[in-house]
Amino acid sequence: MAMLSHPRRLRLRGTAAAATIAVGLLVASCGSGTQPTTPPTTTPPTGTAYGYVTAGPTCPVERPGQPCPPHPVSAAIDAHDSSGNTVASTRSDSSGRYALSLPPGSYVLVVVIPSVLPHCPDTAVTVRPSSTTRADIHCDTGIR
Numbered sequence: 472m473a474m475l476s477h478p479r480r481l482r483l484r485g486t487a488a489a490a491t492i493a494v495g496l497l498v499a500s501c502g503s504g505t506q507p508t509t510p511p512t513t514t515p516p517t518g519t520a521y522g523y524v525t526a527g528p529t530c531p532v533e534r535p536g537q538p539c540p541p542h543p544v545s546a547a548i549d550a551h552d553s554s555g556n557t558v559a560s561t562r563s564d565s566s567g568r569y570a571l572s573l574p575p576g577s578y579v580l581v582v583v584i585p586s587v588l589p590h591c592p593d594t595a596v597t598v599r600p601s602s603t604t605r606a607d608i609h610c611d612t613g614i615r
Contacts, residue, residue, distance in 0.1 A: 518598035520550065521570040524563045524582055526589035526610040543567030544591070544610055547583040552576065573598045580606060588613045 527541030543566050550559040550571050558578070563569040571580075575598055582591035589610035596606040 515575060516601040517572045517574055518600055519570055519572055519603040520578065520580065520596045520598055520606050521568070521603060522605050522607040523567040524548065524569060524591065524608045524610065525567050526591075526612045528612060528614050531614055541609070544582070544584070544589065544608075546591070548608075549581045549583060550578040550596075551581060552578060575600045580608060582608055582610065 524544040524546060525541035526544050528539060529542050530537075530539035533539045543563070545563055545565055545567070547560060547562050548569050548571065549557045550573055552558050553576075559571050559573055561569050561571050577595065577597045580594040580596055584591065589612045591608055591610035594606050594608045596604055598604055
């Protein structure tokens with residue numbers, strides 16, 4: 472019977488040794504301290520420049536009681552950075568509304584149309600992170 476109790480002790484000792492080794496490896500792998508020291512790169516949140524592109528005057532003579540509102544302009548709008556590079560483009564819709572998602576910074580909005588008139592001025596806009604900035608563009612039809 473002494474022989475029978477001896478193999479059990481070996482089995483228990485072997486199981487205890489295996490558990491001790493497993494715990495040691497687990498602790499060693501958790502506390503190695505070899506984590507990357509470079510923080511993850513993040514992109515700054517963009518902002519939005521939006522507004523309406525309109526053209527006026529639309530009537531040669533304005534009379535009291537007869538409104539002559541500006542008309543919407545459907546056109547391409549480019550956002551240029553301080554070096555003059557186009558960084559984003561969009562089109563205004565049939566109501567003249569446009570929106571551009573841009574990184575924070577200062578830009579010049581340029582309306583690109585295939586004709587001389589209406590003449591649309593370049594419009595400066597400053598975009599802030601995670602915010603919207605309205606920049607309406609008022610074009611001149613040349614009607615006098």
